[in-house]
Amino acid sequence: MKRIPVDAKLSVAAQPSEAEIAALGVEGVALLINNRPDDEEPGQLGSSAERKAAEAAGLAYLDLPVTGPTITEEAVRRFAEAVAAAPGPVVAHCRSGTRSLTLWAIAAVRSGRLQREEVLAFGAERGIDLAGALRWLDAHPEG
Template sequence: MTLPLNPLTPDFAVAPQLEPTAMAEAAAAGFRSVINNRPDGEGGPGQPSSTSMAAAAAAAGLQYAHLPVQGGYQTPEEIAAFRELLATLPGPVLAFCRSGARCTKLFVAATQG
């Protein structure tokens, strides 16, 4: 698997839904943390659970955070939580959701001003 990355800065990239096996590849690519912005079950039963993603991330030596947010709208509280993750997780950070769009919106909102 080749990670479908969209780098937004040298220390932050987004991706569409990843599989647990991608965590080892993310670590090999130099990422130190992963943020999952997708609610469990959003994509149906075939979507990997946050628990399985967290276990795979830990096995790969990555920090893992699950901040589930809806695709259409992110609240000020969710944006603040994302900002806090960016400030506290070791970088580089890889965030993923269904397509990468909500992670991108969160990043832009969390880093404005």
């Protein structure tokens, strides 16, 4: 599993296998966040199997499934709070890492850690298109 560093605490990734989840525990990762809905594609591990693998590896686990159109304020908040509260490194994953980084970018803009005009370049530096994060921010102005 290729992990893409986001900051000192968080990295994002594509779907991990059970063996890759076990390896995260050996590396000292504290939390695995799953941003994929179950049954998104055939052969996907699924949240129940992921939770079991994570717990067996000593990882905390958060199942927070989203799709581009279903990202909510609550999902952004829960993602940011989970990363902040984790006592060590966090790996968040979806199919490619894009949704996980989108959640982080939205929260980072909302908290002032990242400027809106920096979002696309931040994603591009990591090989991820964050145009969806900008569309989400446009559609959900802070109130």
